Amino acid sequence: MVSSHEDYSGKAFSHNIACMSCFRGVVFALAISACAAPVHAQSNPTARAQVEAQRGWEAVRDGRNQDAAEAFALALDAEPSDPSPHFGAGVAAYLLGRPTVAQHSLERALELAPGLTDASMLLATVLYRASDIAGAIRVYEAALEYAPEDGTLRTRLDDLHQEAAVHGSFLESQGAHFTILFEGAADPELTSRVSNILEAAYWRVSTALAVYPERPITVVLYTQEQFRDITQSPQWAAAAYDGRIRLPVGGADTDPDELERVIVHEFTHALVQTLTPRGVPMWLHEGLAVMFEPNGEAWIDEQLSRTPSRLPFERLAGSFGDLSGDDARLAYAQSAGIVRALFESGGPLTVGSILQDIARGDTFVIAFEQRMFMSYDAFLAGLASGR
Ligand SMILES: [Zn+2]
Numbered sequence: 001m002v003s004s005h006e007d008y009s010g011k012a013f014s015h016n017i018a019c020m021s022c023f024r025g026v027v028f029a030l031a032i033s034a035c036a037a038p039v040h041a042q043s044n045p046t047a048r049a050q051v052e053a054q055r056g057w058e059a060v061r062d063g064r065n066q067d068a069a070e071a072f073a074l075a076l077d078a079e080p081s082d083p084s085p086h087f088g089a090g091v092a093a094y095l096l097g098r099p100t101v102a103q104h105s106l107e108r109a110l111e112l113a114p115g116l117t118d119a120s121m122l123l124a125t126v127l128y129r130a131s132d133i134a135g136a137i138r139v140y141e142a143a144l145e146y147a148p149e150d151g152t153l154r155t156r157l158d159d160l161h162q163e164a165a166v167h168g169s170f171l172e173s174q175g176a177h178f179t180i181l182f183e184g185a186a187d188p189e190l191t192s193r194v195s196n197i198l199e200a201a202y203w204r205v206s207t208a209l210a211v212y213p214e215r216p217i218t219v220v221l222y223t224q225e226q227f228r229d230i231t232q233s234p235q236w237a238a239a240a241y242d243g244r245i246r247l248p249v250g251g252a253d254t255d256p257d258e259l260e261r262v263i264v265h266e267f268t269h270a271l272v273q274t275l276t277p278r279g280v281p282m283w284l285h286e287g288l289a290v291m292f293e294p295n296g297e298a299w300i301d302e303q304l305s306r307t308p309s310r311l312p313f314e315r316l317a318g319s320f321g322d323l324s325g326d327d328a329r330l331a332y333a334q335s336a337g338i339v340r341a342l343f344e345s346g347g348p349l350t351v352g353s354i355l356q357d358i359a360r361g362d363t364f365v366i367a368f369e370q371r372m373f374m375s376y377d378a379f380l381a382g383l384a385s386g387r
């Protein structure tokens with residue numbers, strides 16, 4: 001997995017996931033225009049709103065998402081009909097892992113300013129993640145009326161039409177925590193097995209971390225061929241997460257243990273990503289996903305005992321995508337080993353709190369130190385000494 005979204009001011013950020021079981025993905029990339037306006041007076045509501053909105057965008061830029069949400073709320077108190085703080089409130093809510101609030105704010109921004117392309121892009125992303133492909137398509141189509149030359153909008157719309165065509169014949173099974181899309185011809189026993197594994201993963205992983213997704217997570221079951229078509233994944237990819245969990249399910253020969261491993265791994269990514277859309281180091285994302293796999297711990301020990309060599313810790317913060325196969329396995333095992341050390345010293349609940357702190361805008365190091373009651377350097381030194 002790669003997180004490359006630091007450049008967030010007036011440009012774009014994207015979140016990429018790539019790993020052995022979820023190889024791909026630009027999950028989303030959205031352009032945010034910082035709506036900073038010069039401010040000369042504090043005395044009238046418009047000026048006050050501008051000051052707060054500017055503070056909000058600065059907070060978004062710095063990753064202080066909770067501060068951003070509060071600043072935009074103050075701006076809207078002063079000037080409720082200004083679309084920019086509604087958009088900002090939508091961005092902040094999205095980054096805080098609150099898609100329902102984000103959706104309402106973005107819809108309001110677009111009511112006031114239908115040509116606000118960036119708001120349309122984010123709203124479409126939120127709807128898409130909630131399995132509302134038709135809604136996302138409507139948002140892109142409306143946005144194109146105001147920006148007919150926008151190539152990004154056009155490409156996204158084409159992709160969604162393509163996906164909608166594949167899914168046109170799919171049935172939907174709507175549960176409390178998951179929406180499962182599958183072909184009518186799919187093996188009903190397999191579909192129900194996937195559903196059971198997902199529900200079990202939901203309770204096990206969410207309860208361990210004490211974090212729960214706000215909305216149902218979409219899971220799409222494909223044949224191998226559809227999976228390659230939609231995700232354009234390499235042959236070795238076992239599954240993908242890009243806002244939806246995408247699983248190739250082969251039929252009767254599907255290995256039940258492997259199916260469970262992959263589902264739990266991808267669900268963990270989905271949970272972390274929903275809760276904390278950015279700022280989670282790669283090793284934490286992947287390490288959690290491996291640790292919650294049914295035989296995750298045994299796999300870590302097996303991998304680490306194969307070789308005395310270790311990748312430098314810094315190598316685990318970014319993408320594993322360009323590592324060789326052996327190094328990639330080592331990267332996963334080391335990452336999961338670090339998460340295991342976190343579980344042993346602070347417990348999974350503490351790791352859940354760290355994720356929530358990051359969602360609110362703390363850096364990982366600050367979140368770590370305030371939750372673990374130890375310096376991050378001391379923790380790293382402990383790891384280096386072979387704990
Ligand atoms: Zn992964």
